Amino acid sequence: MSNLMEVTGDTWEAEVxxxxxxxxxxxxxxxxxxxxxxxPILNQLAVELNGKVKVVSIxxxxxxxxxxxxxxxxxxxxxxIIDGSKTNxxxxxxxxxxxxxxxxxxxxxxxxxx
Numbered sequence: 001m002s003n004l005m006e007v008t009g010d011t012w013e014a015e016v017x018x019x020x021x022x023x024x025x026x027x028x029x030x031x032x033x034x035x036x037x038x039x040p041i042l043n044q045l046a047v048e049l050n051g052k053v054k055v056v057s058i059x060x061x062x063x064x065x066x067x068x069x070x071x072x073x074x075x076x077x078x079x080x081i082i083d084g085s086k087t088n089x090x091x092x093x094x095x096x097x098x099x100x101x102x103x104x105x106x107x108x109x110x111x112x113x114x
Contacts, residue, residue, distance in 0.1 A: 003046035004039070004057040009066050015056060017084035022107040023054045024100075027070070027077045029061050034094035035076045041097045045104070052108050080107055 007015050007025070016023050026042055028035035039057075046055035060067040060075055070079065070086070078091040080103070089103050 003043045004055055007056045007058050007066075008063050012066060015054070016081050019054050019081070021052060021054055022104070023056060023081045024104060025070075025079050025081055026055070026057045027060050027067055027072045027079075028057060028075045029059060032075045037094045038076050041095075041100065044097060045100060049101075049104065049108070053104055080104070082107060 004026070005015060016025060024042070024045070026035075026038065028038070042055050042057070045053070049055070058066055060072060074092055076092070076094060078095075078100070080087045080089050087107070091100065091103065
């Protein structure tokens with residue numbers, strides 16, 4: 001079972017833009033091998049960081065306009081959205097859990113300061 005919420009163009013605003021916590025957005029595809037490798041890691045992070053970070057997935061084949069809007073050129077690509085705005089952290093390719101979590105930690109810390 002997946003702990004990742006699948007987001008589409010119809011749900012982007014409610015689930016990502018208006019989120020009160022940072023959102024890790026993964027752009028992927030069913031046919032993408034590295035995306036399949038990344039999926040269990042993102043599921044673990046979704047559980048571990050529940051309430052601190054929202055982890056969502058977007059299928060670039062089903063949501064082509066969202067992929068274009070965010071200039072996605074390869075999958076998997078991950079980005080962090082805070083208060084509806086993209087951060088400078090864009091992660092391309094499969095990454096290990098520790099590396100992703102380290103990037104997310106700075107946004108969790110910033111949220112605590114507010």
